[in-house]
Amino acid sequence: MTVDETERWPPPIESAAYFVVSEALTNVLKYARASAATIRVMPRNEVLVVEVTDNGRGGAQPTHSSGLGGLRDRVEALDGTFVLESPMGAGTRIHARLPLAIET
Numbered sequence: 001m002t003v004d005e006t007e008r009w010p011p012p013i014e015s016a017a018y019f020v021v022s023e024a025l026t027n028v029l030k031y032a033r034a035s036a037a038t039i040r041v042m043p044r045n046e047v048l049v050v051e052v053t054d055n056g057r058g059g060a061q062p063t064h065s066s067g068l069g070g071l072r073d074r075v076e077a078l079d080g081t082f083v084l085e086s087p088m089g090a091g092t093r094i095h096a097r098l099p100l101a102i103e104t
Contacts, residue, residue: 009048013098016074017041017050020096023067024052032056032092047080048098053091060086071096 008014021039028037034056042049062068062084075082075096086092 009100012078013048013100016078016098017048019074020050020071021052023071024094027060028054028056043100046100048100050096053093055091058086058090058092059088060084060092
C-alpha cells in the first residue's frame, strides 16, 4: 500500500476513498483469485487518486446492484470519476479520482 501524504482530506473524500479501497479488497478476496493486490492513494492537482489493482482473473462488472456499482455512484456523487478495467484473465484495476476542493 502506498499513501503519498499523511494529511487529512475533507471527510466525504476520506470516506469515499475508504469505501473504494474496502470494496475493492473485498472483491479481491471473494472473487478475483488473486495472489497480489496493490493500493495507491495519491493527491494530485486538487484531486485524490485512489487506485486498487490485482493480478486475479478479471471480469468484474459494475452493475447497479453490485458493490462496484455502488462505488461508482458514491464517487460520481462527489463529482469524481470511477474507472474499472477488468479484462478476463488479466486482473482488475479500479481508478477513482475525487476532487479535494469540496464544501465540508
